[in-house]
Amino acid sequence: MSELIKMRDVTKVYPLGQTEVHALRGVNVSIKKGEFISIIGPSGSGKSTLMHIIGCLDVATSGTYFLRGKDVSKMDGNQLADIRKEFIGFIFQDFYLLPDVPAWYNVSLPMIYNRVAPKERKKKAVVILESVGLGDRVNHLPNQLSGGERQRVAIARALANEPEIIIADEPTGNLDSVRGEEILEILSDLHEKGKTIIIVSHEKYVAERGKRKIYLKDGRVEGKN
Amino acid sequence: MFSGFLLEILRSSVESIKANKLRSFLTTLGIVIGVMTVIGVMSVISGFQKYIATSFSQLGANVLYVSKYPWGFGMSREEWKKIQRREDIGLKEAEALKEYGTSFKYVSPSILRNMKMEKDDKEAEDVQIEGASEDFSRITNREVSLGRFLSKDDIKYMRHVCVLGQDVVNALFPEENPIGKKVKIQGRQFSVIGIMKEKGKMMGQSMDNTAFIPYTTMTAFTGKRISINIAVYAEEGKETEEEIRWILRGVRDLKPGEEDDFSINSSEALISQFNQMTSTFLMISIAIAAISLVVGGIGIMNIMLVSVSERTREIGVRKAIGAKSGEILGQFLMESVVICLFGGFLGIILGASLTKLISLMSNGNVPFHIPIWSIILGFGFCFTIGVFFGYYPARKASKLSPVEALRYE
Numbered sequence: 261m262s263e264l265i266k267m268r269d270v271t272k273v274y275p276l277g278q279t280e281v282h283a284l285r286g287v288n289v290s291i292k293k294g295e296f297i298s299i300i301g302p303s304g305s306g307k308s309t310l311m312h313i314i315g316c317l318d319v320a321t322s323g324t325y326f327l328r329g330k331d332v333s334k335m336d337g338n339q340l341a342d343i344r345k346e347f348i349g350f351i352f353q354d355f356y357l358l359p360d361v362p363a364w365y366n367v368s369l370p371m372i373y374n375r376v377a378p379k380e381r382k383k384k385a386v387v388i389l390e391s392v393g394l395g396d397r398v399n400h401l402p403n404q405l406s407g408g409e410r411q412r413v414a415i416a417r418a419l420a421n422e423p424e425i426i427i428a429d430e431p432t433g434n435l436d437s438v439r440g441e442e443i444l445e446i447l448s449d450l451h452e453k454g455k456t457i458i459i460v461s462h463e464k465y466v467a468e469r470g471k472r473k474i475y476l477k478d479g480r481v482e483g484k485n
Numbered sequence: 486m487f488s489g490f491l492l493e494i495l496r497s498s499v500e501s502i503k504a505n506k507l508r509s510f511l512t513t514l515g516i517v518i519g520v521m522t523v524i525g526v527m528s529v530i531s532g533f534q535k536y537i538a539t540s541f542s543q544l545g546a547n548v549l550y551v552s553k554y555p556w557g558f559g560m561s562r563e564e565w566k567k568i569q570r571r572e573d574i575g576l577k578e579a580e581a582l583k584e585y586g587t588s589f590k591y592v593s594p595s596i597l598r599n600m601k602m603e604k605d606d607k608e609a610e611d612v613q614i615e616g617a618s619e620d621f622s623r624i625t626n627r628e629v630s631l632g633r634f635l636s637k638d639d640i641k642y643m644r645h646v647c648v649l650g651q652d653v654v655n656a657l658f659p660e661e662n663p664i665g666k667k668v669k670i671q672g673r674q675f676s677v678i679g680i681m682k683e684k685g686k687m688m689g690q691s692m693d694n695t696a697f698i699p700y701t702t703m704t705a706f707t708g709k710r711i712s713i714n715i716a717v718y719a720e721e722g723k724e725t726e727e728e729i730r731w732i733l734r735g736v737r738d739l740k741p742g743e744e745d746d747f748s749i750n751s752s753e754a755l756i757s758q759f760n761q762m763t764s765t766f767l768m769i770s771i772a773i774a775a776i777s778l779v780v781g782g783i784g785i786m787n788i789m790l791v792s793v794s795e796r797t798r799e800i801g802v803r804k805a806i807g808a809k810s811g812e813i814l815g816q817f818l819m820e821s822v823v824i825c826l827f828g829g830f831l832g833i834i835l836g837a838s839l840t841k842l843i844s845l846m847s848n849g850n851v852p853f854h855i856p857i858w859s860i861i862l863g864f865g866f867c868f869t870i871g872v873f874f875g876y877y878p879a880r881k882a883s884k885l886s887p888v889e890a891l892r893y894e
């Protein structure tokens with residue numbers, strides 16, 4: 261299997277007033293296509309920061325990052341946006357749905373930027389919503405949905421442009437364990453279907469889902485990777 | 486595909502404006518007022534210009550009127566006093582023009598007086614009686630519908646004959662053919678020799694409550710000591726005005742270097758003077774409109790900044806799923822332009838209503854006429870303001886870092 265993600269000596273430094281915060285202090289990570297990875301670590305260890313860089317939402321302060329063999333650290337904002345659009349699907353702890361539009365529109369949003377025709381967008385959004393068990397919630401607004409349902413809408417949105425990689429940052433953080441299991445079930449399913457899944461959590465039952473675990477502590481990876 | 490994207494951001498702009506109806510409306514008020522002013526003022530002025538143009542063109546195109554007083558406005562008190570001291574224009578001048586004119590053939594005095602006309606027990610009040618020569622119908626391009634106009638002999642022999650306007654015919658001869666019948670003007674008997682073609686209304690007044698009599702006969706009513714107007718038909722491309730000047734200067738014994746003590750008027754000159762005045766007024770109104778549009782634009786900028794900060798999360802989400810900076814910029818620019826165009830639309834509706842109101846209040850004298858270019862100008866302004874004042878907020882939105890935007894509380 262080819263290396264999908266290859267990070268070498270990645271650091272991330274946030275300026276904070278007069279001082280600096282070293283969120284990542286030289287991270288080396290390699291992830292192959294189709295893997296199911298859990299990133300584990302205490303709060304503040306740099307998990308979200310690492311996820312943002314992996315997902316091309318942010319860039320490293322130093323180090324190299326090759327995604328599908330291409331050097332991401334040399335890319336500009338538009339190129340990064342294209343990568344996010346085509347290859348990455350994000351799932352966040354707080355769902356981040358647009359509150360004023362129905363579920364299907366939230367799901368269709370990434371397709372707008374992928375220039376999918378309007379009719380096509382809605383049709384596809386409905387199909388994806390059905391696949392995550394929300395066929396009867398298509399026209400609901402986010403505040404008419406439960407937390408678990410909202411997160412499933414967010415997953416559907418992440419799948420809209422059929423990305424290779426799904427990145428989930430504490431996807432169950434706002435859910436009880438039953439709803440959390442449902443979400444993990446869907447992610448496992450996606451892994452079965454060949455997607456590369458990277459999930460961040462500090463909860464044990466979530467982390468256990470991963471086929472391989474990466475431990476983060478103080479901005480460094482523990483053990484060898 | 487790209488037009489699909491534009492359509493999508495247009496649609497979402499309209500949605501977000503609908504979601505904040507009151508706010509959008511208040512924001513757009515400055516624009517509404519600005520555009521309303523532009524449309525209202527331009528429509529009224531252009532309506533008024535049309536009205537003036539048609540009104541004065543009824544005096545006759547290519548007709549020069551020699552008078553003691555100049556037509557128009559904007560004279561100082563001193564100038565006015567000087568003009569009042571001018572020697573009257575009399576028949577002497579009219580006869581000289583007729584005799585010596587080479588570039589023009591048709592000359593007619595025009596002596597006006599409103600008098601009562603009677604026929605047995607019927608009367609026509611306040612008829613505008615015009616003393617004229619046989620040339621007058623050619624000069625003003627007016628014809629008789631029945632009978633004939635004044636003739637050279639009518640003038641020469643000071644005949645008591647008259648040509649009636651349609652209103653007078655209606656009042657005095659409701660049932661019979663008036664030709665050859667007698668009517669009375671201030672106790673004197675006149676024979677009717679013709680009827681003028683109907684002319685209709687001008688400035689809300691009928692132009693047919695008139696009668697023409699020989700100017701030589703007219704002086705029996707007015708006496709000779711009165712300043713008259715002289716109408717001259719100026720043929721296209723000839724230096725008629727200049728020739729009239731030289732003839733009149735000769736008749737009135739003006740020495741070289743002395744100022745003209747008469748005025749040569751034309752409806753064209755009056756209309757152009759009027760247009761000049763209104764264009765100054767137009768400029769002032771446009772300046773006022775521009776100020777309210779700029780104020781409106783600043784309002785737009787303010788509300789767009791609020792909108793960008795309220796929707797920071799949304800911007801983060803859009804970027805996370807692959808929106809480029811340019812696409813975020815486009816979305817917010819589109820929103821600002823749509824708000825402005827919406828304001829412009831309201832402004833056009835209100836401006837048109839205002840014009841309609843003015844038109845109704847003037848009894849239709851100021852015609853209801855919205856020039857198409859004022860609408861284009863109105864929308865053009867709005868578009869420009871939307872882009873200009875929306876750019877800074879939109880750019881701010883587009884430059885947000887996705888991670889920062891998502892973390893925004």
Ligand SMILES: Nc1ncnc2c1ncn2[C@@H]1O[C@H](COP(=O)(O)OP(=O)(O)O)[C@@H](O)[C@H]1O
Binds near residue numbers: 275304
């Ligand atoms: N934008 C930022 N500015 C300053 N410090 C930040 C910023 N984002 C994260 N950090 C800091 O970086 C460290 C790692 O944060 P994060 O990656 O969110 O950790 P985790 O997700 O593991 O809790 C923390 O100390 C956090 O306070």
Ligand SMILES: [Mg+2]
Binds near residue numbers: 307308309
């Ligand atoms: Mg985190």
